[in-house]
Amino acid sequence: MVGGICGSILQIDLSEDRFSVERLNENWVYRFIGGAGYAARLLLDYMDRYGVPDPLSPDNPIIVMTGPLTGVSAFGSKTIVVSRSPLTYGLGKSTFAGSFGLSLKKAGFDGILVVGASDKPVHVIVDDGYIDIKDASDLWGMDSLEASSTLAKSLGNGYRSIVIGPAGERLSRIACIVSSERRVAGRTGLGAVMGSKKLKAISVRGSKPIDVYDPELLRKLNSDWLSKAPRTSRGEAMMEYGTAGGVSMFIQTGNLPIKHWAMGSWNDAWKISGVTIMEKYRSGSGRKICGSGILCSISCERVVEFDDPRFGRYMGKGPEYESVAALGSMVLNSDPVALIKLNELCDRLGIDTISTGEVVAWAMEAYEKGFINRDDTGGLELRWGDVSTLFRLIEMVGLKKGFGAILSDGVKKASEAIGRGTDSFALHVKGLEVPYHNPRLYKSMGLAYATSNRGACHLQGMAMLVERGVLLPEYGISKPPSSNEEYVDTVIVQQDICCFLDSAILCKFGVFGIVDFDHIAKVWAAVTGIGCDRMDILFAGERIWYLERILNYLFGIGNSCDSLPRRFVEEPVRDGPAKGLVCDNIDEMLRLFYERRSLRSIESLKGKLSMLGLEDVASIADRIGLKLY
Numbered sequence: 001m002v003g004g005i006c007g008s009i010l011q012i013d014l015s016e017d018r019f020s021v022e023r024l025n026e027n028w029v030y031r032f033i034g035g036a037g038y039a040a041r042l043l044l045d046y047m048d049r050y051g052v053p054d055p056l057s058p059d060n061p062i063i064v065m066t067g068p069l070t071g072v073s074a075f076g077s078k079t080i081v082v083s084r085s086p087l088t089y090g091l092g093k094s095t096f097a098g099s100f101g102l103s104l105k106k107a108g109f110d111g112i113l114v115v116g117a118s119d120k121p122v123h124v125i126v127d128d129g130y131i132d133i134k135d136a137s138d139l140w141g142m143d144s145l146e147a148s149s150t151l152a153k154s155l156g157n158g159y160r161s162i163v164i165g166p167a168g169e170r171l172s173r174i175a176c177i178v179s180s181e182r183r184v185a186g187r188t189g190l191g192a193v194m195g196s197k198k199l200k201a202i203s204v205r206g207s208k209p210i211d212v213y214d215p216e217l218l219r220k221l222n223s224d225w226l227s228k229a230p231r232t233s234r235g236e237a238m239m240e241y242g243t244a245g246g247v248s249m250f251i252q253t254g255n256l257p258i259k260h261w262a263m264g265s266w267n268d269a270w271k272i273s274g275v276t277i278m279e280k281y282r283s284g285s286g287r288k289i290c291g292s293g294i295l296c297s298i299s300c301e302r303v304v305e306f307d308d309p310r311f312g313r314y315m316g317k318g319p320e321y322e323s324v325a326a327l328g329s330m331v332l333n334s335d336p337v338a339l340i341k342l343n344e345l346c347d348r349l350g351i352d353t354i355s356t357g358e359v360v361a362w363a364m365e366a367y368e369k370g371f372i373n374r375d376d377t378g379g380l381e382l383r384w385g386d387v388s389t390l391f392r393l394i395e396m397v398g399l400k401k402g403f404g405a406i407l408s409d410g411v412k413k414a415s416e417a418i419g420r421g422t423d424s425f426a427l428h429v430k431g432l433e434v435p436y437h438n439p440r441l442y443k444s445m446g447l448a449y450a451t452s453n454r455g456a457c458h459l460q461g462m463a464m465l466v467e468r469g470v471l472l473p474e475y476g477i478s479k480p481p482s483s484n485e486e487y488v489d490t491v492i493v494q495q496d497i498c499c500f501l502d503s504a505i506l507c508k509f510g511v512f513g514i515v516d517f518d519h520i521a522k523v524w525a526a527v528t529g530i531g532c533d534r535m536d537i538l539f540a541g542e543r544i545w546y547l548e549r550i551l552n553y554l555f556g557i558g559n560s561c562d563s564l565p566r567r568f569v570e571e572p573v574r575d576g577p578a579k580g581l582v583c584d585n586i587d588e589m590l591r592l593f594y595e596r597r598s599l600r601s602i603e604s605l606k607g608k609l610s611m612l613g614l615e616d617v618a619s620i621a622d623r624i625g626l627k628l629y
């Protein structure tokens with residue numbers, strides 16, 4: 001058996017109140033690794049046997065998956081959740097940091113697949129070999145942080161849990177899954193899939209060792225890396241301020257989204273930068289390791305504290321970059337303390353901050369422009385930057401109350417429900433709200449958003465990093481791209497690498513600009529025993545990217561869904577450092593992308609699948625019914 005994996009998947013059927021333990025398919029591990037890749041192959045197999053599931057039906061499996069590198073590498077690792085998304089109706093996947101995956105592997109499982117639905121709330125407990133499906137009526141209704149701390153008290157030492165909040169229980173399509181370490185699988189609404197199964201929580205604990213192929217070599221590689229990593233400039237910046245440290249640079253470059261991407265500069269942005277937040281509210285060292293790597297030296301989580309007359313005492317997680325943008329600059333909120341508490345509110349309710357920021361900013365723009373009024377909002381005035389409005393509206397979203405119920409299904413459905421032309425500024429791709437890196441400034445991000453298999457996403461092809469000078473010379477990218485051909489090449493390499501990283505599973509924050517892929521290939525071989533060089537990483541990622549693409553085709557998410565919101569294509573940035581820029585080359589980039597990816601016709605796609613050794617995937621797709629558009 002391959003090193004770094006346990007060899008077993010726990011399968012639970014909540015309709016039948018039973019479970020079984022299945023062997024991991026070794027051939028799939030060789031081709032699709034683990035994590036996102038293995039889960040996608042499981043999903044395809046499931047669809048081959050039972051048909052294409054509705055996202056919120058009992059038939060939709062939800063898969064919590066680790067990878068061979070989860071918990072064993074020194075550059076941090078993650079756990080992934082995969083299902084059909086109730087937000088996009090396409091591939092849903094979202095990673096989270098922390099030690100849940102490590103505990104799951106120590107309990108003897110590489111992943112958990114849950115199907116069916118219970119008729120009452122349940123809590124799944126995995127304690128080494130012991131499995132229990134318990135009544136969770138007492139947890140139902142609790143917010144996610146309350147549920148986590150209740151579980152920590154009742155279960156005792158050593159358990160790690162994932163839970164949903166009220167939003168997941170109410171099937172909000174932007175609901176997330178929150179871990180007991182307050183790390184979040186935020187994107188694509190997978191909290192609602194758990195909610196549809198009445199699955200409030202999963203807790204795991206284990207004591208088994210994780211066998212790796214060559215532990216001595218792995219120890220040496222890990223310590224070599226640890227002696228180098230903090231000295232890279234990106235590593236140092238991340239160590240000091242976490243991802244929110246990027247805000248200062250993004251103000252100066254024009255990357256920061258301001259007032260729903262309608263403004264290009266905003267003097268108050270400095271008040272909510274990661275640097276300001278840490279200088280004013282740092283608690284102790286201000287740094288915290290997420291627990292997912294054995295030694296991750298980046299420790300990107302910021303710890304802050306304050307005692308504020310409005311909010312009382314707080315000590316805990318500071319916001320990451322995406323949340324600063326979502327709950328700060330997108331809605332013109334320059335109050336850092338309110339921002340930290342809004343971030344906590346989203347986590348408590350169990351809603352994705354990126355999607356929340358977009359849907360709230362969209363509603364504010366619709367209100368400002370007169371598309372909606374107080375009759376629509378239930379009397380609420382939606383004023384930019386008004387903190388009390390933000391708290392009220394976001395709570396209404398998470399609890400699906402009044403006007404919040406419309407927003408809680410995401411911006412695409414909200415704009416369809418309201419109509420009146422509001423879809424023209426609903427910023428999403430395939431239904432997933434756009435994250436906070438500017439595709440008018442970084443044109444390759446326009447293509448990455450448009451073609452990402454899970455909808456607009458900065459983590460499925462981090463091309464903005466390459467445009468900022470975080471190059472990949474080991475893959476022939478030795479300068480930032482500047483032509484359409486180079487943008488396309490950059491996005492394709494980034495997409496394939498990200499598919500590998502989501503399958504292995506490594507933390508991207510601890511990789512790009514910090515460790516090179518020759519080193520990762522050596523770590524991969526030391527853990528798994530599978531000989532590997534940097535090109536094998538790229539080929540594995542490519543196989544997984546096509547597998548995910550096929551899943552989307554089968555879900556009805558075809559090439560015509562690869563588009564970028566009009567704002568980024570037709571409305572140049574009004575002012576600031578990115579003034580005048582627009583992603584006006586998206587059509588040409590898409591044309592080249594389809595050519596390079598062989599996505600123009602079913603015949604060319606099948607030729608590509610065959611070159612990649614994915615004939616089994618092609619024949620299942622044929623059986624289910626493959627359409628590209």
Ligand code: SF4
Binds near residue numbers: 097098290298299
């Ligand atoms: S960079 Fe952050 S999320 Fe990634 S492994 Fe390290 S502490 Fe965890």
